[in-house]
Amino acid sequence: MGKNLDYSVVVPVYNEEENLRPLTEAIVRVMERLGGSYEIVYVDDGSTDGSVSVIRDLQKTYPVIRLIRLRKNFGQAAALSAGFDHSRGRVVISLDADLQNDPEDIPAMVEKLEEGFDVVCGWRKERKDRTLSRKVPSLIANWLIRRLTKVTVHDYGCTLKVFKREVVEHLPLYGGLHRFIPALAVDFGARVTEMVVKHHPRKFGKSKYNITRTFPVLMDLLYITFTMRFSRKPFYFFGGSGFLLAAVGGLIILYLSFLKLFLGQSIGGRPLLIFGVLFVLGGMQLFSVGLLAGLLYKLHVESRAGTTYSVREVIEPQGKDEEGS
Numbered sequence: 001m002g003k004n005l006d007y008s009v010v011v012p013v014y015n016e017e018e019n020l021r022p023l024t025e026a027i028v029r030v031m032e033r034l035g036g037s038y039e040i041v042y043v044d045d046g047s048t049d050g051s052v053s054v055i056r057d058l059q060k061t062y063p064v065i066r067l068i069r070l071r072k073n074f075g076q077a078a079a080l081s082a083g084f085d086h087s088r089g090r091v092v093i094s095l096d097a098d099l100q101n102d103p104e105d106i107p108a109m110v111e112k113l114e115e116g117f118d119v120v121c122g123w124r125k126e127r128k129d130r131t132l133s134r135k136v137p138s139l140i141a142n143w144l145i146r147r148l149t150k151v152t153v154h155d156y157g158c159t160l161k162v163f164k165r166e167v168v169e170h171l172p173l174y175g176g177l178h179r180f181i182p183a184l185a186v187d188f189g190a191r192v193t194e195m196v197v198k199h200h201p202r203k204f205g206k207s208k209y210n211i212t213r214t215f216p217v218l219m220d221l222l223y224i225t226f227t228m229r230f231s232r233k234p235f236y237f238f239g240g241s242g243f244l245l246a247a248v249g250g251l252i253i254l255y256l257s258f259l260k261l262f263l264g265q266s267i268g269g270r271p272l273l274i275f276g277v278l279f280v281l282g283g284m285q286l287f288s289v290g291l292l293a294g295l296l297y298k299l300h301v302e303s304r305a306g307t308t309y310s311v312r313e314v315i316e317p318q319g320k321d322e323e324g325s
Contacts, residue, residue: 006036007110008089009103012043012079012159016097017050018204023099024058024065030103031064034110040065042097043083046073056315063317071312076159077178082311084168092163100128101160102198109162109195118167118190121153121182122160122197129201141179141217148225149183153194156182160197164190176220187228238290246283252276 009027013020024040031038042055042065052069059065068082080094091110095101101122109120127138138157145156156179167190171181182192230237253276259265267273 004037005039005089007031007034007038007091007093008041008083008087009038009093009095009106010041010043010080010083010087011095011097012045012076012083013047013051013055013097014045014073014076014079015047015049015051015206016204017047017054019097019099020051020054021058023097023103024062026099026103028062028064030106034107038064039088041068041083041087042066043068043070043079043086045070045075045079059315059317065317067315069312069315075175077173077175080159080178081171081173084171084173086311086314087168090165092165092168094159094161094163096159098202099204100200100202101158102200105160105195105197106162109160109197112193112195113162113164116191117193118164119182119185119192120162121155121192121194122158123153123155123194124158124199125154125196126199128199137217141221144218145180145183145221148221149180149186149228151183151186151192153182153192155194156180158197176216177224179217179220180224183224183228234293234296235290238286238293240290242283242286242288242290244283245286246280249276249279249281249283252279 009031011023011027016023020042027040031040040062044052044055044067052067055065055067059067066086068086070079070082083094084092091113093106093109095103095106105122109122112120129138138155142154142156146152146154159178161181163185167185167188170188171184173181173184177184182194185192226237252272256267256270256273256276260267
């Protein structure tokens with residue numbers, strides 16, 4: 001199906017049945033006022049409540065709704081990726097289904113996008129979450145992400161964002177990388193900005209976030225920092241590290257050789273000899289890994305196939321289902 005709409009609103013859904021009707025009404029009200037053609041793409045990420053039934057019932061009233069059902073709970077990154085892949089809008093808008101993001105902020109963000117930006121990120125400056133379990137870890141994580149990625153967005157965790165189509169087509173979303181969309185977009189070459197948006201307390205349902213997610217976020221941050229710096233040039237890291245390690249080992253062996261050949265000292269029982277040999281061998285291995293990583297990246301660039309999710313079905317407003325893989 002051609003990408004011929006003005007706007008796509010992508011909403012990942014996981015057990016949000018009570019929020020879906022008021023959210024849909026709010027989105028429709030805003031998008032009708034904004035003008036232009038649009039669609040609402042709900043991505044059901046393996047919900048176990050009545051979310052799918054509610055969305056299918058809403059389709060009877062609002063033919064702009066499309067439902068993407070994933071086979072199981074793949075996580076928010078994969079759900080967003082599925083929504084982006086199946087969206088058809090020139091401008092793509094993402095937001096949470098929990099009614100904490102306010103659709104009323106969308107027009108101002110679209111206007112900001114049209115100033116020449118590729119991504120506009122929401123900044124929940126006055127968050128309505130519990131301080132210990134949400135605010136404090138978020139503040140720490142956002143500070144660390146800004147320091148390590150050098151992308152100065154205040155609120156990486158806010159799902160409310162507005163994108164140009166070409167950006168979402170190049171976002172590598174899997175695992176927990178949805179938390180780093182601004183950094184991924186900048187790494188792609190996009191112009192990213194932010195603006196303050198409203199944030200509401202959760203009224204219905206249960207939050208999917210807790211303090212136990214802090215450690216995975218830190219691990220993802222280390223990964224994304226590494227990939228941003230070295231994914232396009234892995235040989236620089238592995239090859240450089242290998243060369244340095246081998247050089248140190250070589251110097252150790254040269255030193256021991258001098259002691260043996262010119263001073264007649266015995267070196268066979270010295271631990272330094274073992275370290276020297278290990279450093280040289282380890283350096284050669286890292287150097288080889290760098291070459292292989294460079295070749296793998298070349299293959300990755302030349303063949304960008306595969307997805308991080310599996311679609312059960314695509315339910316169009318007309319009732320026609322498309323079986324997914």
